[in-house]
Amino acid sequence: MGHHTCCNKQKVKRGLWSPEEDEKLINYITNYGHACWSSVPKLAGLQRCGKSCRLRWINYLRPDLKRGSFSPQEAALIIELHGILGNRWAQIAKHLPGRTDNEVKNFWNSSIKKKLHLSHGILPDLSITFPNYNNLITNPNPNHSFDNFYSFNLTVPITNSFMSSINSPLILDQMNNINHNGDLNLTNQVMPNSLPNLSFDSISNDPTWFHFNYPNHLQHDLDYNPSLIKQDNSINSMLTSNISLNCTNGENSLDSTNAAIKIHQDLMMTPSLLPKLSEMIKENEDGILESTPVVSQHTDSMVVNSTLPCTFPTSYIMNPHNNVHGVVNEIELMESLHMSSSSSSSSSSKSSIHRHCQHFHTVNL
DNA sequence: AAGGATATCAACCGCCTCACT
DNA sequence: GAGTGAGGCGGTTGATATCCT
Incomplete structure (x- = not known):
């Protein structure tokens, strides 16, 4: 050419x-x-x-370039930003002083991507089911006990890095339950507070991808990277973030009701969000769940952009930047950090949404 | 020590957007 | 509105370095 x-x-x-x-x-x-x-x-x-x-x-x-290898902090930031921005290397590089988009891209392709790929499927495979899921939806109660709501089965190849990364008393209590393959088998009724106790260092330990499975009738897949779990007990303040959901259905019509339901289903994965969500999600006269307190809603022929303000404790949050992806009734959704700095025009916003959607993991129901 | 495999990263390519005419 | 050129970006290539057998 x-x-x-x-x-x-x-x-x-x-x-x-x-x-x-x-x-x-x-x-x-x-x-x-x-x-x-x-x-x-x-x-x-x-x-x-x-x-x-x-x-x-x-x-x-350029004289302001930072030479040398990436620090663990820089690597963690890249992973985090990549979860939000995808392959928009120039945008990611803007958050890393002295680093170029080319440098970040090379680092990702040569180092991070391989490590993430390598860990996938090797490290813990966590599946969660919600036996009383419907009950939980229709009767949201901030004070409800979660004891019987879900369980999980976890099979963990025992490695030094994994062992050193676990600080959950619940799991440590089960350490004698090792199967004939030498793997750790866990079957538990889980208190919701147990999940945030899993803590992984995204750099020194292998990042681990958990895979959640919903019940069949609500099934969509969720890839969740616990390497991005932030657990900092020294911080007692509340982290406030916006969960921005960009919904497109590929047609000229919109169905914000379904979008609201999907919002609820996705955020169910964060138990600590449930009390707050129960205040937001209400059942209408037809028995359909709606997210009533949508703060802002922009619609045009193709896109709905709703923003729900959520407040949750930092010690509980799974990962505010984590992409939640799935397709329900041909509505694509994305959870992302609503960045206050993104003061782009409406046309570039659409472009941004489109780019994000390219990274969606589409799941057929 | 040799050479094949793999990793790294600088540089290029092609496409897109925007400004200007 | 169409054409053109410049800047910017992400994907890819290929030369070199490093690792492994």
């Missing part, structure tokens, strides 16, 4: 930059700036195209 227009007009050099070329570019940018990249190579005396100069400067020569 042809090259970029700016590169066609002249014979340009490609490949790695020499120290001499770097020096010419640095000298020119330092003295004159780069108002127009297409004119930089000629003025700087370089046989390169403007795009190549721009890339070299941004990714390598």
Whole structure:
């Protein structure tokens, strides 16, 4: 295929930059700036195209670049942001001073992605069922006991990293229950408070992907990465976040009622959210659940964007940035952190939603 | 030590958006 | 509104480094 227009007009050099070329570019940018990249190579005396100069400067020569490997904090932030933004490397890089989109992308592809992929299916497989799920929906009660509502079965390949990551008394009590394969078998009636006690370090230990299964009649899949669990008992304050749900149905009509039901189903996965949600989700005259306190609702022919304000304790929260994905009645949903800095125009908002939806894991009912 | 496999990352390619005419 | 060029972005490539047998 042809090259970029700016590169066609002249014979340009490609490949790695020499120290001499770097020096010419640095000298020119330092003295004159780069108002127009297409004119930089000629003025700087370089046989390169403007795009190549721009890339070299941004990714390598810029004085404010941070060199060296990524810190665990940076890696954790990348994982977290990738959960929100997907492959929008430039957006992710903006949150990492001194790092470029190319650097973040390479790091993700060469390091993080492999580790996440490697851990999937090897580490704990957690399934949760809700025997009294319907009852829970129709009778939301903030003071209700959860004892009999769900159980989980957990089979854990015992590794040092996993053992050191567990601080749940509930699980530690079961450590003598090891099967003939040497794996830890857990079958428990679970108190909701047990789940947040699972704590994983996303960097030093292998991140673990839990897979939740809903009952068949409500089935959709939820990938949940507990490596992003934040448990900080020193923080007693409440973390307030917005859960933004962007719903599209691919048609020109909308069904916000179904969307509301789906909101409820998804957030059921966070037990500590239930009391708050029970105040939000009400049954209407037809017996259909609706999310009454939708704060803002923007509609056009294709998109509904509803925002529910939720407040929950940080020690309980699973992961506010975690994407919840699924398809119910052809309505795609996404849970994401509603970022206050996203003051984009309506057209770019649509584009953003579309991009997010590309990362959805579609599940047929 | 050799060479094949794998990992890393700088650089390129093609597409998109936007501004300008 | 159509055409054009520049900047920006994400996906991909390929050269080099490192690891492994």
